[in-house]
Amino acid sequence: MAEIPFTRPHLTGGELASIAEAIDGRRLGGAGRFTQTCESWLERRLGCARVSLTHSCTAALEMAALLIGIEPGDEVIMPSYTFSSTANAVVLRGATPVFADCVSDTMNIDVDDIEALITPATKAIMPVHYAGRPPDMDRINAIADAHGLIVIEDAAQSLGSTYKGAPAGTHSHLAAISFHETKNVVSGEGGALIISDPCYVERAAILREKGTNRAAFMDGLVDKYTWVDVGSSYLPSELVAAFLAQQLEATDSITKDRLRLWRAYRDALGEAADTHGLILPARIDADAVPNGHIFHVLLANADQRAPFLNRMKEHGIQCSFHYVPLHTAPAGKRFGRAPLGCPTTEDAAARLVRLPLFAGMGEAESGRVVEATLETLKEIGA
Structure with missing residues (x-):
């Protein structure tokens, strides 16, 4: 009897043709037509201010930490029951992850813990959507608003999920989703930063392009591009985006x-x-x-x-x-x-x-x- 695997990436059948089209176009670096296709699809689907495709959900979380200015001495509240990427995004900025308990029927953060964990050093709350089920975002946002905190959703597992009828990952300032091969919709490795607060849109483009204003240059807004801020190489290649474009439609x-x-x-x-x-x-x-x-x-x-x-x-x-x-x-x-x-x-x-x-x-x-x-x-x- 054949073995039943724990997971198996779904294929639509159109991925190879899409990759071949990207190769034929001779544009293989990031931010090309297929990247734009994926971002536009996600923006329509999610109804957010902007989506920035990244080479992983980890990269999207790191971008979010940079965008909100997490720095040494800051604290960020998150569930202990999550992947290391959630905490690493904070630790890489020199800040401290503060771990909250979970509730056993969803494995999501115990919202009752959050307020007691807030200190003068708290900068943000990072709830995780375990198994693609959003936590109680209304309560989390109410606590954040009362204390002047930013909310970043680790919605790595949540594309296709909803909270109060709206797409998961759109109930906060920023969110990150994953297209890792273990997820529902995949690109092998891949992710995206969901930007719901428009104030982060312009700087996110700079951070993703290694701290340069290249995106503005490509849009014809400046006559040359240069290094203007911190940043890193967060873009996926067009080959990855071409694969993902087929997956998103499914x-x-x-x-x-x-x-x-x-x-x-x-x-x-x-x-x-x-x-x-x-x-x-x-x-x-x-x-x-x-x-x-x-x-x-x-x-x-x-x-x-x-x-x-x-x-x-x-x-x-x-x-x-x-x-x-x-x-x-x-x-x-x-x-x-x-x-x-x-x-x-x-x-x-x-x-x-x-x-x-x-x-x-x-x-x-x-x-x-x-x-x-x-x-x-x-x-x-x-």
Whole structure:
């Protein structure tokens, strides 16, 4: 019986032709026609002031940190349950990530923690959309407004998700999304900075072009370009953008297919949650609609995870755990702090497993995953 992988990048079938077109055009560096095509598509879809395509979501987060002027002595509040890129964007500016706990049914930041973590040094809040499900942005923005803080959404996993009916990543000053091969819509490596506050548009173009005003020069606004600010090389190549242009057009169909699988998993495992002590992801509500990026469960206890993963592998099914909480990681202890502790994060992270989920996964495959999951839970005595 064929092995079911944990994930498989979706291909539209048009990527090679798009790349060939970019090659034929002899314009392979960044900021060409395909880059502009992707940015325009995203701006229409998201309804934001501007989108800057980047070579990774990490780069977009770093640009956001530069744009808001994070500097040594500043603090930025973020969940401990996230990837290192969220914290690195802050640490690279000499500032301190301050880690908040999560809530176990979404693995998103515990908004109740945020206000208690604010100090005179706090510059920003960086909520993460775990599994593509937006956190409570209304409450987060209300806290930020009350304290004069900036909000940057790490929406790496969220293209196709919505919050209160609007696209995820558009409920803050700045946001970052990812097109890494593990995401729903992919370009191998890639990302984008979402700019909702127009005051950041002009400088973002300079930062992305190595601190030069090249973008203004290309638009005919200056007669030559030169170094005017800090910056780095954040642009993707036209080959990457050409691949992504095809992927973006399939966003709705990919999202629909992944949500079909997400709902099927949750419905099929609902009874098992009571029987085996599982915690399933919160049901989808009208306020926060995810894009089916991840389906995770929390096992009854941490000791069950290793045997669960091993037994599922024997069934020919690749499952995975996820992040090591940043406040417990060597670099997290060195560069950050968690004044309130993160007990829910530590407990949930040790129990979390992710089931295979990818666009194009058939009912036979998803049914086999459910059957193996239920059998494995019995076998390990869960």
